[in-house]
Amino acid sequence: MTAAIEWLRAQVGPLRAVAETVGRLSTATGRDLDLAAAVEIVAARRQVVETARALQEATPALQATLGEWFRGRDTDLAAIDTALDWAARARTLRTGADAALTAEQAAALRTSTSPDLSDFIALWDEARQRIIDAFGPARQVRLGTSLDRFETARDLLRDLREDETGQREWFEYLAAREVLAEYGLDTAVDFCADHGIEVGRLGQVIERTVYRAWADTVIAGDERLEPIAALERNEIVEEFRRLDADLVQDAAGTIIEALNARRPAVTANGAPALIRAEGLRQDGHLPVKELLERTWEAAAALKPCFVMPPAAVSRYLPAGRRFDVVIIDEASRMTPAAAVACAYRGESLVVIGDDAQLAPANGRPSVLVAANDCAAFTRLALTRHYRSRHESLIGFANRTFYQDRLVTFPSAHPAGPDLGLELLPAVDAPVEAALVAERVAHHFTTRPTLSLGVVTLTAAQADAVADAVETVLGARPDLERFLGDDPLTGFFVKPADAVQGDERDVIILSTGPDLAAAGGPAGARRLDVAITRARQRVEVVTAIPEARREEPADEGERRLAAYLDSAGITAEAATGLSPLAASVAAVAERWGYTVTRQVGAGHCRIEIGVRHAEPATGAYALGVQCDGPGYAALATARDRDRLQEQVLHGLGWHLHRVWSVAWFHDRAEEEGRLRAAIENALAVPDVFAEPDLDLVTRPAQPPEWALPYQRATIESLPPDARVNDSVVRALLVRTVEAIAEVEGPVHIAVLVRRIREAWGISRVTQPIRQAIEAAIDASTTHFDGTFVTAADAPIPAVRVPGDGVTRKPEQVAESELQLALEYLVLDAGLVESDDLIAAAARLFGWSSNKTGSARLAAMLDDLVAGGRLIAHRNGLIAAPADDLLDLPDPATLPRRDDTTSVGFETPESARR
Secondary structure, eight states, X not given: OHHHHHHHHHHHHHHHHHHHHHHHHHHHHTSOOOHHHHHHHXXXXXXXXXXXXXXXXXXXXXXXXHGGGXXXXXXXXXXXXXXXXXXXXXXXXXXXXXXXXXXXXXXXXXXXXXOOOHHHHHHHHHHHHHHXXXXXXXXXXXXXXXXXXXXXXXXXXXXXXXXXXXXXXXXHHHHXXXXXXXXXXXXXXXXXXXXXXXXXXXXXXXXXXXXXXXXXXXXXXXXXXXXXXXXXXXXXXXXXXXXXXXXXXXXXXXXXXXXXXXXXXXXSSSHHHXXXXXXXXXXXXXXXXXXXXXXXXXXXXXXXXXXXXXXXXXXXXXXXXXXXXXXXXXXXXXXXXXHHHXXXXXXXXXXXXXXXXXXXXXXXXXXXXXXXXXXXXXXXXXXXXXXXXXXXXXXXHHHHTSTTOSBOXXXXXXXXXXXXXXXXXXXXXXXXXXXXXXXXXXXXXXXXXXXXXXXXXXXXXXXXXXXXXXXXXXXXXXXXXXXXXXXXXXXXXXXXXXXXXXOEEEEEEEOOXXXXXXXXXXXHHHHHHHTTOEEEEEXXXXXXXXXXGSSOOSHHHHHHHHHHHHTTOOOOOOOOOOHHHXXXXXXXXXXXXXXXXXXXXXXXXXXXXXXXXXXXXXXXXXXXXXXXXXXHHSOSHHIIIIIHHHHHHHTTOOEEEEOHHHXXXXXXXXXXXXXXXXXXXXSOOOSSOOTTOTTOOOOSSSOTTEEEOXXXXXXXXXXXXOTTOHHHHHHHHHHHHXXXXXXXXEEHHHHHHHHHHHHTOSSOOHHHHHHHHHHHHHSSXXXXXXXXXXXXXXXXXXXXXXXXXXXXXXXXXXXXXXXXXXXXXXXXXXXXXXXXXXXXXXXXXXXXXXXXXXXXXXXXXXXXXXTSEEEXXXXXXXXXXXXXXXXXXXXXXXXXXXXSOOOOOOHHHHHO
């Protein structure tokens, strides 16, 4: 209290002084002021004093600048502003812009008096109007503008005075214009004059005008060119595709109905009863030939198509029984004598074969040669080549054996580890066989879903390779399951003489150490067969060095040497384009996109390929096709508008069609469609990826319900750890739970591989596997024998490839697959089952995977059977929301930050 009183006493003096000052200011202003108002008045007075001081200091300079106009505080500011404005207008009069005057000009303005210029102005106006009237109406406005400014008027008058031939040229121009006007070209002349086009280009303008008028007349008079709009034409093409596809299905249905109508009724007696009785008999069956003789009409009605080798025809078929059509396939390998056994049984005969492939043994002529030589057959050339999914697989054979007659289709993807042709040199024959075996093991390890075959050029080389493969795979129990004997898809090692008719996804070709393997009369044919068996990839393993390819002895050796030299060399794309395609390509290049002209090596090419923004991919994001000469060369609408694009779509192409009439008629609109198609293709594509989704923007990210797969982070393995240590056992349990929490449901094989990679285990032995299984049992996870799931499993999610992980079809849980199928149907609304399966396979990264497609198809049947999906006549639709469909809301699905990299620690990184 005492301190407060002392403080108040100390403030009395200052407060009394402030009160006195505020009182004096209140008296001076004639009103009562509070402290804040007094402070404002003091601040204003201080500013006035400072301003007066600044004015006093600037007085000499202002007086020198303004002269008699400066009167200190009494200076007339309005008069100063008026004088400044007058000076600015005076400066502008000289050049039309407010530019500084010279000293002489300023002195003249200061000393001269204002003359009366009205007479001169009148004279100028009269002269100006005479000049304007001397020209036509189209020039008068421009001339008047030029004469209104001193500088431009001076230049114009000088040019007119110095132009001695201008008048004559003008009259010549008028005369020429009258001639052109008689032909209706005065509009073109006006266009050139208005746009300042050079005289030398007038002919081009007139030519373009004539062509455009002619084109407009043709378009208006030819109903085949309707509709003009690209979207309407696309709708017509899409309707044709749908109807044409329906025809194929209807044709199959018609055949089935016809066969069902022929099916004989089952009776107690007669042929049907005999067939049924023979089927139920355990032994003592009738000979096939006798059974068919006694039941021919019923058997032929039930099974109208018989497939058998020539030697079996007379053995099994009754004498005298005939067919409407007999088809001989692989006719290049069949002798006429063997063909007669079946050919005579048909009312008509079809002989199918390839005269560039192997002939019958011992050099005898084939029935194909006999059919060609007798001139009794109508010849049809089947030139479309659909097997090879990359042109490098068939390019050499097409050039060398088929004279470029085959129509091949380019792939949207570049050659790589799983696609295209690759040459793998070896030192000598034993090393070559070992390298082939190594490549076989590599194939089954890295791409087990693709079928594989090994082809050699000699039987001896086949035996050597087979022994090497057996040795390598014998040491790999995990690969024994691939040594199946399925004749259509199983693995094989065969010489070229025995491989005609086979095909596999990947072929490893072993040439042996010498060109002589392709020598002899049939050497070239063996080579043709050997190099045309693959659908996706050919690996050529050869011990023939370049030095031994220089002097081949015969045709087969020369072609083998040429094949080895050309293996792996990418053919250069052609550059010639139709004018329409060249115009479209130029537009895309002007926008800055990377464009390749004429993608492909065969007759079917993508006219314009737009590459992905990432050069490392090398793939094409979009193919642009025009209805130019290549389109017109296809004789049927089915080839033009359905089959060819269907094949290209299967090879990974997204296509955009530019119609010539629309490009001519509405260029701006078509350029907009083209740019939208390119931008959509360069974005992350929609999983359905239809080739002709015009002006439909695909999402820039995967569907919201699909998450990128992420690996779990795994604790490092302690140094000198042993699998039976208590520390390792506890660590294994924690590791299993961590992997299941992040990656579950996770396949047991994926879980084991994740542990092996993280801990640097070179080989998973039986004790290690038992320790992992024991850890699974001891953990809190759930294990159904195939998949490991965390105890508190989150809402199921669809995981797409990510974090370096692409799962095989068998490594994805059923719940995840079902969720993906249902969400895809929800997104599409209505979708055909084949398209749905293909979309789901692409979503999980299973390109052309038969195993994945089969599993998805079976699961689709289960979803339909369970009411989760409804089979509509035009496709599949989702079950109603109030029915059985209770999918999680995408907003509730697990979310992970895409910017964080989730991985696992290696022992080395953990120690660091």
